[in-house]
Amino acid sequence: MINAKPINKQSMYETVMNQFNKTADIIDLNPNIRKILGITNNEIIVHFPVKMDNGKVEVFTGYRVQHNNALGPYKGGLRYHDTVDIDAAKALAMWMTWKTSLAGLPYGGAKGGIKIDPRKFSDSELERITRRFTYALGENIGPEHDIPAPDVNTNAQTMAWIADTYMSTISSSERSHNQHVVTGKPVGAGGLEGRDRATGFGVYLSIKLLLETRNETLEGKTFIVQGYGNVGYWASHFITQEGGKLIAVQDAHATLFNKEGINTESLAQHCEPRKGSIKGFEGAREINPDEFFGLECDIVIPAALGNQITSENAYKIKASIVAEGANGPTDKEGEEILLENGITIIPDIFCNSGGVIGSYLEWLQNRNGELWQLEEVTAKIEKKITENFKKIHSEVQSRNTDWRTAAYILAISRIETAYKQRGIFP
Missing domain, CATH: 3.40.50.720 (NAD(P)-binding Rossmann-like Domain)
Known part of the structure; x- marks a missing residue:
């Protein structure tokens, strides 16, 4: 048993880059694709004012990092926490890219949020903060471009506010086709039965x-x-x-x-x-x-x-x-x-990929005008996770490696294949 005391504490971004580089070395990742996947596509920082309950104006900082969209629209949560910064968002966005790829979903990876302790604000203040953040993000999110979801300290209500704000900024003829701009919404507002669990x-x-x-x-x-x-x-x-x-x-x-x-x-x-x-x-x-x-x-x-x-x-x-x-x-x-x-x-x-698989089902449900019951949703998620488990287990056994390495090999290899088949513009 190792019984060692600490060295230096890594940032999450250093952790995810270590994991990526280790895998890239193992699979001899194409060097050009390695350059692309080693950086983010877009890093968005917005500062926006919000009037508090006491009449004073506070200025908040929000982030949305879009890592990669080779497999489909950016997908990932928004968190409200005082640890949110650009490096954390970059790390979490990259993890989302690997997660959606490993799950076999037609998504890329994104992440973001607001540097805030939500416990210090009333519900009405949080609503105004959320709506103003959505407005500030503008066209950086969209149902076929970048689809946020709940994360730390955000929930179905947060997503409902975002969806309503987003849809109020587009033409009335477009609104019924944009409900899937976020996932994790309340069931009554287009959400998925069972997405919470x-x-x-x-x-x-x-x-x-x-x-x-x-x-x-x-x-x-x-x-x-x-x-x-x-x-x-x-x-x-x-x-x-x-x-x-x-x-x-x-x-x-x-x-x-x-x-x-x-x-x-x-x-x-x-x-x-x-x-x-x-x-x-x-x-x-x-x-x-x-x-x-x-x-x-x-x-x-x-x-x-x-x-x-x-x-x-x-x-x-x-x-x-x-x-x-x-x-x-x-x-x-x-x-x-x-x-x-x-x-x-x-x-x-x-x-923890059950969440994004559930989000994909909600996105499909809204997009196609369908409605699934809890039993159907649970069965779909279970089938997908079980299939993915078998693939990782097979990789673990064939390579005699640990589960993370096996999962990363599968995730990054799928994106590499997509780039090789598509080519790189121009």
Whole structure:
């Protein structure tokens, strides 16, 4: 077992570039295509004023980075968080390109958001901020160009505001054809049944499929979750339904532990009126945050922000599986430690891809004027994730490599093929 203390902490952008360059070397990626994929297509920064409830005007900074669209329109979430900056958006956009490619979707990758702590603003202020941000982005988004979705601290309501604002800026004859400018909308506003649970369902299913390759099930497995938002909750919901036991949860406000198990539904109900905070939940005791990753368990699910598993804590992890519900939760040094210690990492670009697969289904539903029921949606997502799992598993076995490397090889190779077949203009 490696038991090492830290070196330097990487940025998410350094992490994603390390992953890309490692894969490019392995597959001997065409050098011209390597140049293209190593940079972003567009980096958009907007500054916009918004009047607050008290009458004062605040100026906010928003970002939208469009990494690559060789396979189709840009696709990716918008997050509202004080860690949002251009480098974070570049990293997340690149991960989206690999994720959509690996999933076999006709999309490229984008990401963005606003540098903001949404807890400090009222709902009416957040609505005005969101609508003004949408207006500032203008033609940089569109249903066949760049399709945003929810991410950290954004939700179906946020997407409804964006869609309404976007459609109000185009001609009335065009409005009915542009509902799919965003995905993750409320069901009543053109959203998809089950889109709310799609990412968490994918995390659960990826773990279940991996365990099946070991002739194991989720019954009796203990797991811990970092981040109890949409992804963390739904992953926990589905895992506990199959006999798994949630024993610890961590967020920015508290770290909770109960070796007898934490009731996932009770915790979700506790969080709802507290803007997602787990603090004060009576069904578990609060422990030191530094103890979280070192807890005895079978599965660790980081479902919060990037760069959470590093050389500072990776050596503490005793689980056999790390399932990356978040984007980029493991940095380079952290990953090296986990792999050296025999821990399987289910990589983010596969593990949390249920969300973008659900988004694709919503986009199709709006585009084609169809309406699918929850059972149909769940079956479609399960089929797609299972197919993708089998491809990655085959690559892992044939190359005798780790799951992230296998996933990256498949994702980047598909884009390379597209460029080779299309050629590069002019």
